[in-house]
Amino acid sequence: MINLTRGVPAVESYALDEFVAAFKSAIAEDGNRAMSYVASPGYPPLIEWIAAEEKVRTDQVLIGNSSLEFLHFISMVETEPGERVFLESPSYDRANLLMKRRGLETVGIPLRTDGVDLDVLESEIKKGRPKFFYLIPDFQNPMGTTTSLEKRRAIAELARKYDFRVLEDVPYRQLRYSGEDLPTIASMAPERVIKMSSYSKTLAPGLRIGVLIGDTDFLNRVKVYAGNTYIGPVSPTQALTYQFLKLGFFEPNLKKIHALYGPRLKKTLEILDAELPNAVYPKPEGGFFVGVTLPEGNDMETLLPRAKEAGLNLTDGRGFYLNPEDGRRFLRIPFCGLNETELEKAFGVLLPLLSR
Ligand SMILES: Cc1ncc(COP(=O)(O)O)c(C=O)c1O
Numbered sequence: 001m002i003n004l005t006r007g008v009p010a011v012e013s014y015a016l017d018e019f020v021a022a023f024k025s026a027i028a029e030d031g032n033r034a035m036s037y038v039a040s041p042g043y044p045p046l047i048e049w050i051a052a053e054e055k056v057r058t059d060q061v062l063i064g065n066s067s068l069e070f071l072h073f074i075s076m077v078e079t080e081p082g083e084r085v086f087l088e089s090p091s092y093d094r095a096n097l098l099m100k101r102r103g104l105e106t107v108g109i110p111l112r113t114d115g116v117d118l119d120v121l122e123s124e125i126k127k128g129r130p131k132f133f134y135l136i137p138d139f140q141n142p143m144g145t146t147t148s149l150e151k152r153r154a155i156a157e158l159a160r161k162y163d164f165r166v167l168e169d170v171p172y173r174q175l176r177y178s179g180e181d182l183p184t185i186a187s188m189a190p191e192r193v194i195k196m197s198s199y200s201k202t203l204a205p206g207l208r209i210g211v212l213i214g215d216t217d218f219l220n221r222v223k224v225y226a227g228n229t230y231i232g233p234v235s236p237t238q239a240l241t242y243q244f245l246k247l248g249f250f251e252p253n254l255k256k257i258h259a260l261y262g263p264r265l266k267k268t269l270e271i272l273d274a275e276l277p278n279a280v281y282p283k284p285e286g287g288f289f290v291g292v293t294l295p296e297g298n299d300m301e302t303l304l305p306r307a308k309e310a311g312l313n314l315t316d317g318r319g320f321y322l323n324p325e326d327g328r329r330f331l332r333i334p335f336c337g338l339n340e341t342e343l344e345k346a347f348g349v350l351l352p353l354l355s356r
Contacts, residue, residue: 002330002346005315007141007288007334013257016206018249019240022141023328025247034239040064040227041219043238049245054213055194062219064226065233067171067198067210071095071134073229074167074194075102077221079131086124086133088116090320090327091292092141092169095134108322109133111140115147115283118154123164132194133167137179137185139172139287142320142332146285149182165218166193170178171201174254177262186214194218199241200287202254207237261288261336264343268335271347276356287337291320294329297355301328312349 020330026034034043041047042063051058064070071094079085081103087095089108097104107124110114115137124130133155139149147155168185187195194214199207212219228235244250268290272281278295300317307314317330336348 001311002342002349003313003337004334004346004350005313007336008205008337009201009257009288010260010337013260015244015249015253018244018247019204019352020255022243022247022249023236023240025243026236029243029251030239033235036235037231038110038235038238039232040223042233043242046242046245047237049242050200052209056213057216060213061183062212062223062226063238064210064212064222065230065235066200066208067169067196068094068098070196070210070212070222071098071167073222073225074108074132074207075099075104077225078165078218079104084128084130086121086130087322088135088140089322090142090317090330091134091322092136093315093319095169096322099134100322104131106322110129111145113145115151115184116143116155118151118158121155122158125158125164129162130164132167133159134167134169135185136169136172138170138174138182139284139289140206140291141172141287142289142317143282143291144284144287144289145291146182147185152185153188153236154183156185156192159185159189159192164172167196167203168193169196171196171198172287173197174202175258175266177258179285189319191215202250202257203241203244207241208234209237209241231255249287263340264335264338265290267340268333272333275347275351276354288334290333290335292322292331292333294331296329296333297356298329301329303353306353307350309351310349312346314350 047058047061051061075098084105085099086107086109088111109121166185186195197211199209280293281290283292304314317334318324318327321327
């Protein structure tokens, strides 16, 4: 079976030798603390490291067991069932799921190639201010799009004007293979925006380290909920990550994974350009995904089982839409997990199954 399903880093991206060295240092230097309960907000040396990198105070950093769980905690702490939240449409399928699970009124703001439709955003705000707007401005999951500078400024401005919070999820931000970084929305409205990130895509998802950066009162509310749930986040992987950073392994590793993923993205776009001229997709400059709206005549309902039969596992595009019907022709290509030859093979199986 070929898997073109989830946004999981390629196993060949894992810096195993460096992890061994970092974990040895973590235990040798601070083993007793690393192996004990380390209460929320997290392992102090890692908190200090992140605060210095982000140029914030240490009480503006909260570490947890994955950013996904933070999304769950935030929904529990900051919202009551029936309240309104906004997400991009399409958005990360698990974010959609968690917001629905909390019984929230979920509003999808249509995503264009340069970020959400601002007219729809403002008109939805006027109908009812959201508790928060969750978005992924860098190399969005599932589309691969990046929100433009103008739209980032406009979203920061709207958050101020209408007094709502923005949850800026940036796990792919450091995975840029071409073009220039844009400033975060958090940098434009630090009092309104909570930045959420993770080491899952840059180091390894098994670490389960998520990070929140922003307003101390907001973080404190999440910290209390987290602490009451699990005392503190898993500490050995935090100590390991801290040593990985301190020993200078992060930047060389980032370069290595750029060199791994950049050509995979290029190959994917080459195949799409050549083979699917009637499909609609953006040209991402980084991340793990290209989101493809297939031409009329395709339908996930029939495509998924046919692909499976042919030896290819795909993710159901309907999960990325709050209204699943909108995703019937939506296919997310997670190019991260397959090398160029494997991508050619995967498309070799997929293309004959499509109406083109
Ligand atoms: C946008 C986005 N946020 C969060 C996550 C989950 O990250 P973590 O492993 O930290 O839970 C993912 C993983 O696919 C993602 O794409």
